[in-house]
Amino acid sequence: MIPAALKYVEADSATAAIAALSEYGDEAKLLAGGHSLIPLMRFRLAVPAVLVDISRLDGLSDITDAGDHIAVGALAKHAEVESSSLLQSEAPLLAHVASKVGDPSVRHRGTLGGSLAHGDPASDLPAAVLALGGSIVVQGPDGERVIDAAEFFTGFLETAISETEIITEVRIPKSGSAGWSFQKFNRRAQDWAIVGVAAVLGASPKVSLINMGLTPLRAGAVESALAGGGSAAEAASVAAEGTSAPSDLNGDAEYRDHLARVLVERALDEASS
Amino acid sequence: MDQLTHRGIFVQIDMTVNGRACSADVEDRTLLVHYLRDHLELTGTNVGCDTSSCGACTVHIGGQSVKSCTVLAAQVRGADVTTIEGMATDGELHPMQEAFRQCHGLQCGYCTPGMVMAATSLLSENANPTEAEVREGLEGNLCRCTGYQNIVKSVLSVGGQS
Numbered sequence: 131m132i133p134a135a136l137k138y139v140e141a142d143s144a145t146a147a148i149a150a151l152s153e154y155g156d157e158a159k160l161l162a163g164g165h166s167l168i169p170l171m172r173f174r175l176a177v178p179a180v181l182v183d184i185s186r187l188d189g190l191s192d193i194t195d196a197g198d199h200i201a202v203g204a205l206a207k208h209a210e211v212e213s214s215s216l217l218q219s220e221a222p223l224l225a226h227v228a229s230k231v232g233d234p235s236v237r238h239r240g241t242l243g244g245s246l247a248h249g250d251p252a253s254d255l256p257a258a259v260l261a262l263g264g265s266i267v268v269q270g271p272d273g274e275r276v277i278d279a280a281e282f283f284t285g286f287l288e289t290a291i292s293e294t295e296i297i298t299e300v301r302i303p304k305s306g307s308a309g310w311s312f313q314k315f316n317r318r319a320q321d322w323a324i325v326g327v328a329a330v331l332g333a334s335p336k337v338s339l340i341n342m343g344l345t346p347l348r349a350g351a352v353e354s355a356l357a358g359g360g361s362a363a364e365a366a367s368v369a370a371e372g373t374s375a376p377s378d379l380n381g382d383a384e385y386r387d388h389l390a391r392v393l394v395e396r397a398l399d400e401a402s403s
Numbered sequence: 404m405d406q407l408t409h410r411g412i413f414v415q416i417d418m419t420v421n422g423r424a425c426s427a428d429v430e431d432r433t434l435l436v437h438y439l440r441d442h443l444e445l446t447g448t449n450v451g452c453d454t455s456s457c458g459a460c461t462v463h464i465g466g467q468s469v470k471s472c473t474v475l476a477a478q479v480r481g482a483d484v485t486t487i488e489g490m491a492t493d494g495e496l497h498p499m500q501e502a503f504r505q506c507h508g509l510q511c512g513y514c515t516p517g518m519v520m521a522a523t524s525l526l527s528e529n530a531n532p533t534e535a536e537v538r539e540g541l542e543g544n545l546c547r548c549t550g551y552q553n554i555v556k557s558v559l560s561v562g563g564q565s
């Protein structure tokens with residue numbers, strides 16, 4: 131299918147992108163790699179009148195060491211995140227999860243910032259950023275602000291970014307020697323996770339869930355159980371608490387609840403081994 | 404990069420396709436695959452699923468495999484695009500094309516252009532993949548004839564670990 135008629139605009143700086151968003155309001159969408167947005171546009175599920183292409187902005191795809199965290203430019207492609215030696219050593223979960231997104235051709239175009247802005251509860255990368263305790267830097271007409279990943283996803287495909295803001299950077303705290311695991315359960319190659327789990331067992335263990343609600347989310351009950359000294363099995367047994375798994379062709383909510391418990395236990399076991 | 408130029412409802416796109424400089428005015432919403440097929444008549448690039456899943460439309464942008472149904476033509480202004488038509492040189496098949504021929508790596512042939520483009524991109528990033536790496540590397544390309552055995556054999560015969 132062909133997207134609805136639209137106006138294509140290029141931004142050559144973050145300021146220009148913000149100006150375009152301010153000018154066109156809710157008729158406009160930002161376009162980076164386009165691998166979430168363009169499929170939606172072909173199905174006419176998204177019908178933006180204006181696309182503001184930010185993919186050519188300079189300096190927004192660097193991956194750099196910023197002391198206690200790694201600064202990943204919003205336009206860093208999945209393939210670049212996957213192959214970054216800095217991320218492989220300092221936040222290996224993120225590099226690993228990037229290597230599991232879609233397929234190689236998708237990873238050549240899709241961007242980390244785009245994946246987060248899309249806010250799909252079935253996506254892999256939001257779960258990784260949540261489990262790593264990352265934060266998202268956004269820039270708008272009033273300057274810059276930093277949003278904790280835990281506060282970032284506000285509803286189904288909705289985030290805390292306002293209409294006139296763009297993501298410029300994703301900050302990933304170094305996870306050091308903390309154990310980590312990523313469990314993605316699907317039936318066919320390149321499918322989205324039916325349920326997925328990311329875990330990082332740092333000073334305060336963080337566990338996140340894929341496709342267990344309207345947003346990418348932290349497994350609060352699991353984290354509380356671990357903080358209270360519970361075993362992996364005990365913590366995993368409450369994995370579905372506080373979630374609202376969807377039912378679809380791949381499985382109903384009850385099945386997803388079961389998968390969440392199984393996959394959280396596997397993740398905790400692997401991360402602590 | 405030249406400044407973006409609109410004429411009425413059309414946008415001017417300039418890019419290099421198979422080594423040739425191409426320029427056209429297209430609607431802003433034009434997908435790269437439709438530009439290649441409908442404007443340049445390079446119909447070797449197929450449209451399969453239209454959902455970014457099957458990989459029949461795979462081409463190279465700057466040497467990397469990309470699904471051309473998920474990219475606007477305007478997005479790749481100035482880029483260097485290669486399609487299956489650009490793989491052979493002076494009438495000689497590209498080694499990957501020759502391998503598909505020798506190993507019977509195609510049945511109906513619909514997925515083949517995309518398979519060849521994805522496979523050459525894979526080998527450019529990993530010159531000596533294992534069989535498992537080839538299978539994973541081609542996960543974004545579907546063969547509805549399920550002819551994977553010989554597709555994988557073809558790729559391994561060009562650059563794989565024996």
